Amino acid sequence: MSSTAKPYIAPGMQPLGSGKAFHEEVAVMLKNTQMFGDFYTDENEGIAPYMLAYSAPKGVIVFREGERTGQMCLLVEGSLELFKNDERGGHKKLVEVRAGKSIGEMSVLDGLPYSATAITATPSKLLLLTRDNLNRIMEEHPRLAAKMLWKIGNLLSLRLRQTTGKLIDFL
Known part of the structure; x- marks a missing residue:
């Protein structure tokens, strides 16, 4: 299912697939995440058709x-x-995110800029949910959207x- 606005896909990311059979694979991928593991x-x-699946080699700036x-x-x-960017123009590593976790939730909700830069540390597979597709889920599947939110x-x-x-440790 396509959204009204074209999603941003970082250079170096490659689509993993499409079609109904691939949606079943995406549903399995969702089951293996912290967010959707108990769905x-x-x-x-029901969520799978709204997700965009990509692979990315090490070093891709996701956002x-x-x-x-x-x-x-x-x-x-x-x-x-x-x-996170620092005041001297460099950047400081905040955290390493492992498989099963999600990032960028605030951006999909409020549309505001990302608060950090995300870079693949290893070859990775990613599922993206756009704000437009989240809005479509809210319109087409309100109970499912409520559970997601x-x-x-x-x-x-x-x-x-x-x-x-x-x-608190720093105060």
Whole structure:
């Protein structure tokens, strides 16, 4: 299913497939992620047509801090590193993201720029959900969209709690 706006695909990323048979494969990929692991099979099958699946070699910049693409990324294979720009024009590694995790959830919700840069640390497989496709899920499958938004909210809440805990150590 295509969205109204063309999704941003980073240079170096290659599509993994399309069609109904591939949607079943995407549903399996979704099941192996933190966000969708507890969804029922038919729910993941309902989400799969809205996801864009790509492979990327090591070193691909999936998105840059400050970019505004309105997409979230589910890492189904490989690893990513997140970097934050510093005041001297360099960048500092924040964290390594492993398979099964998601990034960019805030951007898909609010459309604002990314707060960090994501680079593949190893060859990776990624599922992208655009803001337009999330809106389509909300229109076409409102109960499923509500469950997705609840899950995104829970993940963001957990990350905020973890960040607050780390911040306390610096105060």
